Amino acid sequence: MLAGKRILLIIGGGIAAYKALDLIRRLRERGASVTPVLTRAGGEFVTPLSVSALAGTKVFQDLFDLTDEAEMGHIELSRSADLIVVAPATADLMAKMAGGQADDLASTLLLATDTAVLLAPAMNVRMWGHAATQRNIATLKGDGIGFVGPNAGDMACGEHGPGRMSEPLEIVAAVEARLAAGPLAGKRIVVTSGPTHEPIDPVRYIANRSSGAQGTAIAMALAGAGAEVVFVTGPADVQPPEGVEVVRVETAQEMLQAVEAALPVDAGVFAAAVADWRVTRAGTSKIKKEGGKLPVLEFAENPDILATVSQMEAGRPTLVVGFAAETDDVVAHATAKRARKGCDWIVANDVSPATGIMGGVENAVTLIMADGAEEWPRMSKAEVAQQLAERIAEALG
Known part of the structure; x- marks a missing residue:
C-alpha cells in the first residue's frame, strides 16, 4: 500500500x-x-x-x-x-x-x-x-x-x-x-463502541450486553475507506481495530468526555451500548450481605451522548448516526428516538433473545432517516459496517 x-x-x-x-x-x-x-x-x-x-x-x-x-x-x-x-x-x-x-x-x-x-x-x-x-x-x-x-x-x-x-x-x-485513496480520505469520524460499566462497588457494576463487534467492524470499514477514525470503546469483548486512534473508557461520563475531546469531526457513529443509569454513590469497598437485608441503591441518569452531540449549537458534526437496540416495535421506537435525540440517522436492530444478534456475528438492521426507513437483509456485522460506511461516504460527499 x-x-x-x-x-x-x-x-x-x-x-x-x-x-x-x-x-x-x-x-x-x-x-x-x-x-x-x-x-x-x-x-x-x-x-x-x-x-x-x-x-x-x-x-x-x-x-x-x-x-x-x-x-x-x-x-x-x-x-x-x-x-x-x-x-x-x-x-x-x-x-x-x-x-x-x-x-x-x-x-x-x-x-x-x-x-x-x-x-x-x-x-x-x-x-x-x-x-x-x-x-x-x-x-x-x-x-x-x-x-x-x-x-x-x-x-x-x-x-x-x-x-x-x-x-x-x-x-x-x-x-x-x-x-488510502478511499472515498472518506481526509474525513475525521468518531465511533463509539462496546458497553459502559457503571460501578456499584469495586467488584460489581451495571452494564448492557454488548460485545463491541459491530462498532469495531464499523471503525474498520471507515478506516478502510480512508477516514481518520477516533475509536472510543468501553470494556468490549473484541479487540479494537488497528490503524485507528483508540480511546478506552469505562463509564458513560468518561465516554462523553472522550467524544467531546475528539471533536471537531465530520461524522459521529454512536454504536456503543451506553448504560442509561449509574449508582449515585458507588461503594468504595465491597457491599456485604447483612442477614438478608437488601442494599439500597440510588440511581442517577447518565449523560445522553447521542443527544448531546446531535443538539450542539456549534461544532456539530455534519452527520450524526445513532443506534437503537430494541426488543419490540423496533422501527416505531427507533423513529421516535431519532426525532427525540435530534440525530440524522438511526441504525435500528431487534436484539430480542430469539434473534441471536446480541453477541452474535450477524445483524439485521433498519436505517431510519428523516425521509423514511430502509430495511437491510440479515448479513454479517462486517457487511453491515461496509454498507454503512458506503452510505456515510455518500452523505459526506
Missing part, C-alpha cells in the same frame, strides 16, 4: 525516539521512502548515523544549512512528501505547531507545508493531561492534523497512564489509512 509513497519523518526529543528507528524500517519494508528530520533534542536520544543508515538517505537537522538552503530547502522538503509524520511528537513540538512558531527546521517545515500531517504524541502523563497541552491538541485537530495514540502504560519516568507513543506498526497502519 505504501509502495512509492514519500514520508517526511520528524523525530522529536524524547525517549520514544528509539521507536522511530524501527518505524523507519517498517515503512521502508512496505516500499515507502523516508526522509528524516532530526530535531536538536531528538539528536540527544538517537544519532544521525543510525537514522541515516536505516533511512538510506541524508538526515536533515539544521535550518541554517547553507548547502540545503541555497534553494530554500526547507520549502522543498515540506512540500515534496506525501505525508509528514512526527514521531515522537513532543509537547513542545505540538505547542509550536498550535502557536505557529518556526524557530528550527522541524517547526519551520510544519508551518510551511500544505501536506497532510500525522502526529504520534509521546510525553509524561501529566504533560499529556495538562490544560495547555489539551488546548493545543484541540487547536491542531481543528486545523486538520491527524493523531495516532498515545497509548496508556508504564513510562520511562516511572509513572503510568496515557502518554506512551504508539508502537511502530500502529503508526504504519495509521499512515496507510491516511494515505
Whole structure:
C-alpha cells in the first residue's frame, strides 16, 4: 500500500525516539521512502548515523544549512512528501505547531507545508493531561492534523497512564489509512463502541450486553475507506481495530468526555451500548450481605451522548448516526428516538433473545432517516459496517 509513497519523518526529543528507528524500517519494508528530520533534542536520544543508515538517505537537522538552503530547502522538503509524520511528537513540538512558531527546521517545515500531517504524541502523563497541552491538541485537530495514540502504560519516568507513543506498526497502519485513496480520505469520524460499566462497588457494576463487534467492524470499514477514525470503546469483548486512534473508557461520563475531546469531526457513529443509569454513590469497598437485608441503591441518569452531540449549537458534526437496540416495535421506537435525540440517522436492530444478534456475528438492521426507513437483509456485522460506511461516504460527499 505504501509502495512509492514519500514520508517526511520528524523525530522529536524524547525517549520514544528509539521507536522511530524501527518505524523507519517498517515503512521502508512496505516500499515507502523516508526522509528524516532530526530535531536538536531528538539528536540527544538517537544519532544521525543510525537514522541515516536505516533511512538510506541524508538526515536533515539544521535550518541554517547553507548547502540545503541555497534553494530554500526547507520549502522543498515540506512540500515534496506525501505525508509528514512526527514521531515522537513532543509537547513542545505540538505547542509550536498550535502557536505557529518556526524557530528550527522541524517547526519551520510544519508551518510551511500544505501536506497532510500525522502526529504520534509521546510525553509524561501529566504533560499529556495538562490544560495547555489539551488546548493545543484541540487547536491542531481543528486545523486538520491527524493523531495516532498515545497509548496508556508504564513510562520511562516511572509513572503510568496515557502518554506512551504508539508502537511502530500502529503508526504504519495509521499512515496507510491516511494515505488510502478511499472515498472518506481526509474525513475525521468518531465511533463509539462496546458497553459502559457503571460501578456499584469495586467488584460489581451495571452494564448492557454488548460485545463491541459491530462498532469495531464499523471503525474498520471507515478506516478502510480512508477516514481518520477516533475509536472510543468501553470494556468490549473484541479487540479494537488497528490503524485507528483508540480511546478506552469505562463509564458513560468518561465516554462523553472522550467524544467531546475528539471533536471537531465530520461524522459521529454512536454504536456503543451506553448504560442509561449509574449508582449515585458507588461503594468504595465491597457491599456485604447483612442477614438478608437488601442494599439500597440510588440511581442517577447518565449523560445522553447521542443527544448531546446531535443538539450542539456549534461544532456539530455534519452527520450524526445513532443506534437503537430494541426488543419490540423496533422501527416505531427507533423513529421516535431519532426525532427525540435530534440525530440524522438511526441504525435500528431487534436484539430480542430469539434473534441471536446480541453477541452474535450477524445483524439485521433498519436505517431510519428523516425521509423514511430502509430495511437491510440479515448479513454479517462486517457487511453491515461496509454498507454503512458506503452510505456515510455518500452523505459526506
